[in-house]
Amino acid sequence: MGFEDFVSIFGSGIRLSVPLILACLAGLWSERSGVVDIGLEGKILVGAFAGAAAAYATGNPWLGLLAGCAATIFVSLIHGYASIDQRANQIVSGTAINMVADGITALIGNAMYGQGGRTPQLADTALFNAIPLPFVDALAPVPVLGPIYKHLISGHDAVTYIAFAAVPLTYWALYSTRFGLRLRAVGENPAAVDTAGISVRGLRYSAVVICGVLVGMSGVYLSVAQAAYFQPHMSAGKGFIALAALVFAKWRPWPALATCLLFGVLDALATRLQGVPVPFIGQVPVQAIEALPYLLTVVLLAGFIGKAIPPKASGVPYVKER
Amino acid sequence: MSTPHKPLPVWADVALIPLLNVAAAFLISGLVVLAIGEDPIEAVKILITGALGDLEGIGFTLYYATSFIFTGLAVAICFHAGLFNIGVEGQAYVAGLGAALAALYLTFLPGPLLVIAAILAGALFGAAFAAIPGYLQAKRDAHIVITTIMFNYVASALMGYLLVNTLRIPGQMNAETYPFPANAIVPQFHELLKPLGIIWPVTPFNLSFLLALAAAYGCWLLIWRTRLGFAIRTVGANPTAAVYGGISPANVTIVTTLLSGALAGGMAANVILGEEHRLILEYTAGFGFVGIAVALMGRAHPVGIILASILFGMLYQGGAELAFDKPRISRDMIVVIQGLVVLFAGALEHMFRRPVAALLARRTTSPPI
Numbered sequence: 001m002g003f004e005d006f007v008s009i010f011g012s013g014i015r016l017s018v019p020l021i022l023a024c025l026a027g028l029w030s031e032r033s034g035v036v037d038i039g040l041e042g043k044i045l046v047g048a049f050a051g052a053a054a055a056y057a058t059g060n061p062w063l064g065l066l067a068g069c070a071a072t073i074f075v076s077l078i079h080g081y082a083s084i085d086q087r088a089n090q091i092v093s094g095t096a097i098n099m100v101a102d103g104i105t106a107l108i109g110n111a112m113y114g115q116g117g118r119t120p121q122l123a124d125t126a127l128f129n130a131i132p133l134p135f136v137d138a139l140a141p142v143p144v145l146g147p148i149y150k151h152l153i154s155g156h157d158a159v160t161y162i163a164f165a166a167v168p169l170t171y172w173a174l175y176s177t178r179f180g181l182r183l184r185a186v187g188e189n190p191a192a193v194d195t196a197g198i199s200v201r202g203l204r205y206s207a208v209v210i211c212g213v214l215v216g217m218s219g220v221y222l223s224v225a226q227a228a229y230f231q232p233h234m235s236a237g238k239g240f241i242a243l244a245a246l247v248f249a250k251w252r253p254w255p256a257l258a259t260c261l262l263f264g265v266l267d268a269l270a271t272r273l274q275g276v277p278v279p280f281i282g283q284v285p286v287q288a289i290e291a292l293p294y295l296l297t298v299v300l301l302a303g304f305i306g307k308a309i310p311p312k313a314s315g316v317p318y319v320k321e322r
Numbered sequence: 323m324s325t326p327h328k329p330l331p332v333w334a335d336v337a338l339i340p341l342l343n344v345a346a347a348f349l350i351s352g353l354v355v356l357a358i359g360e361d362p363i364e365a366v367k368i369l370i371t372g373a374l375g376d377l378e379g380i381g382f383t384l385y386y387a388t389s390f391i392f393t394g395l396a397v398a399i400c401f402h403a404g405l406f407n408i409g410v411e412g413q414a415y416v417a418g419l420g421a422a423l424a425a426l427y428l429t430f431l432p433g434p435l436l437v438i439a440a441i442l443a444g445a446l447f448g449a450a451f452a453a454i455p456g457y458l459q460a461k462r463d464a465h466i467v468i469t470t471i472m473f474n475y476v477a478s479a480l481m482g483y484l485l486v487n488t489l490r491i492p493g494q495m496n497a498e499t500y501p502f503p504a505n506a507i508v509p510q511f512h513e514l515l516k517p518l519g520i521i522w523p524v525t526p527f528n529l530s531f532l533l534a535l536a537a538a539y540g541c542w543l544l545i546w547r548t549r550l551g552f553a554i555r556t557v558g559a560n561p562t563a564a565v566y567g568g569i570s571p572a573n574v575t576i577v578t579t580l581l582s583g584a585l586a587g588g589m590a591a592n593v594i595l596g597e598e599h600r601l602i603l604e605y606t607a608g609f610g611f612v613g614i615a616v617a618l619m620g621r622a623h624p625v626g627i628i629l630a631s632i633l634f635g636m637l638y639q640g641g642a643e644l645a646f647d648k649p650r651i652s653r654d655m656i657v658v659i660q661g662l663v664v665l666f667a668g669a670l671e672h673m674f675r676r677p678v679a680a681l682l683a684r685r686t687t688s689p690p691i
Contacts, residue, residue: 038467078665086670086673087672088671091467092406092668093668095408095664095668096662096665096668096669098661099611099615099661099664100661101661102654103655103656103657103658104654104658106652106654107651107652108358111358111652117652117654240472243468244472287482290475291479291480294475295472297468298458301462301469303462304462
């Protein structure tokens with residue numbers, strides 16, 4: 001495999017990792033505040049459907065993004081209401097959201113467009129298109145750096161740049177602001193935060209809303225940037241891979257980016273290696289590479305390679321003492 | 323888990339609250355049907371007629387219900403130990419492999435011995451696949467929710483690989499195994515009733531239904547009438563207290579997940595040995611997740627699970643008829659209902675508790691005139 005192949009695999013790896021990065025950060029915000037979110041998969045579908053439907057109706061991808069995020073904020077608030085106010089089992093609530101989202105996007109899509117749940121093809125102008133960065137052509141002849149700049153750094157769409165900007169932003173907000181400190185504290189020891197006179201409920205609800213915004217963008221990316229339509233079940237487990245990445249990254253933003261990139265590149269490799277023998281190994285079955293993120297996460301969780309310890313209060317409803 | 327709510331009378335706790343929860347789920351479902359421009363009352367009529375209107379409908383309803391009883395029991399037994407097994411889907415899928423391997427390769431077994439071996443092999447494979455997350459939860463503290471989610475995908479990848487690359491009939495396009503020999507098949511009721519002079523239309527409804535009822539009775543005996551069941555419930559209620567009582571939560575966790583996986587394997591008996599008669603790709607079709615809804619709706623009690631399974635069997639069978647009559651209400655509607663049942667009977671189960679408690683309190687404390 002030459003340099004060209006490397007650039008091309010890594011390039012498609014980046015594109016495949018964008019929805020994972022956004023969904024993983026969404027889960028990170030939610031779980032760092034103490035609300036476990038296994039409903040990411042369903043929310044991606046809701047965002048993808050609402051985004052595609054709005055982009056189709058208005059012809060504007062940004063309105064699609066807005067609609068997608070609004071829809072996922074709504075779903076997140078249902079999960080928040082169950083988890084924060086009703087002190088529900090958050091796993092059950094997340095499971096419910098996955099089921100309802102899976103069914104209702106296909107159902108409404110089918111009722112609205114009559115194409116078995118698929119939305120009509122979006123016009124080119126209704127999509128997030130590639131934005132070339134300056135100096136691409138000037139740098140193109142430079143060896144090594146030229147192709148890397150052209151194919152890996154430049155030429156992505158707006159959502160991709162937002163996703164990559166969201167990582168340092170999340171890092172900064174969580175570790176350098178008062179809000180972030182409080183949010184992390186509420187995921188570890190809500191009673192202490194409460195004693196300090198800060199609202200546990202308010203912090204958790206804001207985390208849930210941030211989660212909704214990020215996961216909404218993840219869904220919209222699928223239908224309005226990667227594909228040009230919504231299709232039932234199109235998230236195809238990405239929400240759960242993002243969840244795996246979150247565990248693998250031990251609930252930290254930069255490792256989350258690295259893990260999502262790794263899983264994205266693995267995904268690109270799986271497609272690339274289909275039917276191609278690998279030196280020393282022979283043909284690698286696609287399914288083996290597909291299962292790798294899940295297996296790696298289980299191995300990590302089991303503590304065989306380091307230990308993934310979730311935020312202490314995640315999944316535990318807070319009961320204020322009276 | 324302690325409930326921060328006032329105690330309610332038993333009848334309200336056992337009947338009224340669950341009914342209100344399920345009613346809320348169906349009410350919202352009705353609104354969804356209205357929103358897509360169809361008449362919910364008419365939809366319910368078509369659904370019930372499709373599910374129970376004739377013997378054929380009833381046969382299909384009970385065939386689906388059989389699968390749901392198995393997956394519902396598998397989820398419920400874990401609930402009692404305080405575990406959430408989301409991996410029933412994957413366990414049932416791998417169980418299909420066990421049943422198929424036995425049916426195809428243990429053909430030296432005479433007569434009904436083969437089908438019994440195949441059923442047991444399904445349970446064994448299901449249990450073995452559940453054992454890994456169970457062991458990791460018990461001994462390595464790896465959260466069973468995450469590991470079972472991951473294992474659903476591992477199962478899907480593993481079975482996809484085996485069916486496409488090793489088990490497929492050479493030269494065939496479809497990823498499926500050879501058909502099973504006749505003595506590896508769980509008999510269907512319409513064949514059994516024919517010699518007795520009873521004509522039942524051809525449906526996949528098979529003897530696995532009785533096996534499912536037996537499993538439900540067995541679960542009831544196990545959970546409420548045995549030492550192990552007591553240990554399971556104690557660990558579920560309070561693992562720390564269980565240790566003081568001389569119960570090992572780790573061992574109980576492993577045993578419970580093994581039983582859960584074996585119960586999930588019952589679905590292979592119903593679908594693979596009872597209807598398909600060969601192993602096919604993605605045969606579980608999300609029924610493992612229906613088990614979550616069934617277990618929550620049936621409040622993890624075998625009787626409740628049987629009733630909830632029949633209701634979901636009706637939804638699946640009637641829903642197919644409904645999608646045929648009213649193409650706007652596609653089969654996805656059933657998944658929506660299922661999700662809403664999980665939401666209202668599971669996540670928001672206490673939502674009606676406070677208003678009901680307030681209402682009952684007002685009634686009992688109002689001064690007599």
